[in-house]
Amino acid sequence: MDSSEVQQTSMNFKLYAVLVADSILIYDHMATITDEITFIWCRPKALSAILFLVNRYVALLGNVYMLSVYLLPSSDESCQKYLMSRDLLFFVQQILVCLILTIRTYALYCRSKRLLTWMIIVIFAFGGVTAGTFGLHSSIVVPGFTHCYESYSEEIAISPGLGWVTLLVYELLIFGLTICRICKTRGLSLATSRRNMLDIIFQDGAMYFAVMTLANLPNILTYYCxxxxxxxxxxxFTSCMSVTLISRLMLNLHKSVDAGIFTTPVRDDDYDSTVLTTRVNVQSAIPSCDCY
Structure with a gap:
């Protein structure tokens, strides 16, 4: 196989990867639009609901727009603008995902200011690493193709690959904190006969981390190997999966309580241990927190 055939195969693979990612994003939006209307649009607009909508529609509209630009005839100048815009979209999407995960963990730890401070510091540190990867690629327009051809040299690929590594590390940190909190609250007993908010957070959190690890590891390996x-x-693909999973996680929480990711630990008198529920102020739609 000569170099031109290898180049065409690589471009086709990238195109299919983008199409699959956008298809998953759009399909999930269509599959859950009824739940979104019922549990988001038809309920008080708490901050959690606003974050859900921002995360969901920035990703949906942004990726649909980027796909349309990607399939249009490109010049070297327009291709560079496209790649820069795509990197910016990735950055915004992942910052939103990290923010949502941070708030959920902050609420899970009964709004610990110390924990929130450290997590914000970590986000800024990781965000700085990721921001330094903008524009670190080269691109050309290949005759016979209508979209940009992107390439990374071995030296340049280290930086954008590091950006995805930091995302994986932060998600591992969030998952570890979630497991620690659940084990402490439930006395290492995760199986119950009653489905409650604690079960939802554990199951969705475990599913999110598992799927994101499976999606992000091959992505990271492409940069280094x-x-x-x-x-x-x-x-x-990795970015769209991250947005899709976090949207599902938030929607599942909103099916139980309006507060969503701001749900905090309180005492449930009908259950013989501390569980995650909420007390919602109807006027402000912001839950109060009592820690026991």
Whole structure:
């Protein structure tokens, strides 16, 4: 297989990866639009609901727009603008995901200011690492193709790959904090006969971390082990999966309480241990927190 055929194969793979990612994002939106209307639009607009809508529609509209631009005929100048805009979209999406995960963990720990401070510091540190990866790629327009051809040299690929590594590390931190809190609250007993908010957070959190690890690890490996033409080919897929899963996680919480990710630990008199529920102020739609 000569170099031109290898180049065409790599470009086709990147195109299919983008199409699959956007298809999953759009399909999930269509599959859950009824629940979104019922549990988000038809209920008081708490901050959690606003974050859900921002995360969901920034990703949906942004990726649909980027796909349309990607499929249009490109020049070198427009291709560079496209790649820069795509990197910015990735950055915004992942910052929103990290913010939502941070708030959920903050509420899970009964709004611990110390924990929130440390998590914000970590987000800024990781965000700085990721922001430094903008524009670190080269691109050309290949005759016979209507979209940009993106490539990373081995030296350049280290930086954008590090951005995805920091996301994986932060998600591992969030997952670890969630497990620690649940084990402490439930006395290491995770199986119950009654489904409550604690079960929802554990199951959704475990599912999110497992799927994101499976999606992000191959993406990271493309930057460090792939060829110049395959590096970064799974970035769009990983980003869309992250947004899709966090939207599902938030929607599942909103099916139980309006407070969503702001749900905090309080005493449930009908259950013989501390569980996650909420007390919602109807006027402000912000839950109060009593820790026992």
């Amino acid at each position: 792939g060829s110049n033409t395959t590096r970064g080919s799974l970035a769009t």
